[in-house]
Amino acid sequence: MNETDTKVFPAPSHWIDGKAVPASGDLIDVTDPATGKVIAQVPAGTAADVDTAVEAALAAFPAWSATSPEERATVLQRVADLMRERAEDIATTISAEMGAPISLARNAQAALPVLATEVSIAAAADFPWTEEIANSLIVREPIGVVGAITPWNFPLQQLVTKVVPALLAGNTVVLKPSEVAPLSARIFAEITTDAGLPDGVLNLVNGTGPVVGEAISGHPKIDMISFTGSTAAGKKITVAAAANVKRVALELGGKAAHIILPDADLEEAVVRGLSYAWINGGQACGAWSRMLVPAELHDRAVEILREAAANYTVGDPTDPATIIGPLASETQRQRVESYIEKGIADGATLIVGGPGRPDGLDTGAYVKPTIFANVDPYSVIAQEEIFGPVLMVIPYVDDDEAVEIANSTIYGLSAAIAGEPEHAMAIARRLRVGQVDVNHADLNFLAPFGGYKQSGNGRELGHEGLAEFLETKAIGR
16 A cells, blocks of 8 residues: 555644644645545635735744844754654655655655755854944844745755745745645644744745735735746746835746766766756756767767666655656646657657656656757757756767857756866856856755846855845944
């Protein structure tokens, strides 16, 4: 029996002012994408629910903002400790709500939020809350009530990278998780109350983007919006927020280029590149979805990819042997399949995968992990974010062409380079993206994360991630 069949989720409710607030209207089904079964429900929140949450956040703000950074860090450390204690519950919940293979759910979806929280606490410890510039005292103060709108692909990690810095900075928060994967957010809300976060400091309102997300974005008493999701949705949020001139921080789409230089270890770079293209089923804004290889090495790279792809087990996300599970929803499955069909129609060479469900998986939101070769760098599949396990192999002639191709999309979130270190660093400086991975760099949650161009604005993580949630006051003396 699948563990989801016996797992019990809370009754439909929001989390406002430190407690569950039962649903009073319509409900939204939460579906296990591996089976298509409804596993839970959450409220279809309304603008009135947002108003209630905002009033709770406003009431809690004076006392919480008056606490010291050290006091706030103590509470958030207890949150990290409780997330660690509930790691298995979090992992199985995320696996059930959005299809992450259980091994990935344990090692990334549940583990990384703990690490990100503790690194944010460390960043707060040496953050310049005040400083002297000539005869002025520079004071950094909480901005107020923050509206956080988070996605379904890494539901707890993306929540933590917004909510934890916002709380460390002394703000209160109204959170709307994705209605596709809202259940891990409820666990987080419960944890914050158990950790001693005062009532009203964090409030969770479930619902859809067009209703709850829009109400948060345009609410006159919310001072800032922090959003992660699609570029199209980010544009709508920016317009809604403009009426009140509220601050907006956006982490949007990506189309990362992985440039393999002629002086790289080709086999190592290609194998690693595939793992980063297909991580979380390719449902990651930083997925290395475009593999740029020297034209003379293209065919050899394709051979390596064909062999490596055979190791990616597709199947039941509760099976520890599964590497790629279902996509997060049937809607997402159809979207990704349409891009695969478009790639074939536009003349890309299909190497692995293709349209249709994987063999033996006749139900659930499964697609065949797919690799295209000889891809036109300006074709639809090479320019638009697919958000699924689809890798494009693009040949290039020289460094200049590789840089031109890498920079050719509307996105500028991330990129990767494999090659001789000095050569790779020279290329990295030419890329119009917010972060570049050179030769598989270690994960660094102290470094700022964010994008150029239509990948968004603002930064998350580290000192800059804290600064996003602060106002700056200069006091001349």
